[in-house]
Amino acid sequence: MRDSLKNAIGVHVTLWKRSLQIYAYHLVMLAFLFTVAAGFAVHTHKAALNHLLNFYLAHPVVAIVGSVLLLYCPPLLDILPMYVTFLFFSPLLLTAAGAMDGERS
Numbered sequence: 001m002r003d004s005l006k007n008a009i010g011v012h013v014t015l016w017k018r019s020l021q022i023y024a025y026h027l028v029m030l031a032f033l034f035t036v037a038a039g040f041a042v043h044t045h046k047a048a049l050n051h052l053l054n055f056y057l058a059h060p061v062v063a064i065v066g067s068v069l070l071l072y073c074p075p076l077l078d079i080l081p082m083y084v085t086f087l088f089f090s091p092l093l094l095t096a097a098g099a100m101d102g103e104r105s
Contacts (some may be wrong), residue, residue, distance in 0.1 A: 008098070012091035019087040026080040030067050033074060034060070052076065 041046030041049035042057070056063040068103050069092060070081040 007093070012094070015087055015091050019084050020088065022080060023084045026077070026084060027104065029077060029080070030064075030074070033077065034064060034067075 019030065033053070037049065038053050038056060040046070041053050050057065055072070056074065063072055063074075067074065073081050
């Protein structure tokens, strides 16, 4: 805690790097989902996989672009985009909270 007060910029950079790292993991999982899992779903006609991927199978370009922009989250993959968003904006909220605390003192 004390180090974060002394080195706020370092904490912000660390949080942003971590959010980008988790975003990269999310993209890897999407690539696997939209290639291997979708191919398996189409080939085997498994109802469970087809239902999970129905939007991607109907609108692949919109699903890919929306997923990269964190606007579309395939079922069961909606936690990482939310975590990435919270982690990315945490430094801004910490800065705002620190500024508000400084005004009260």
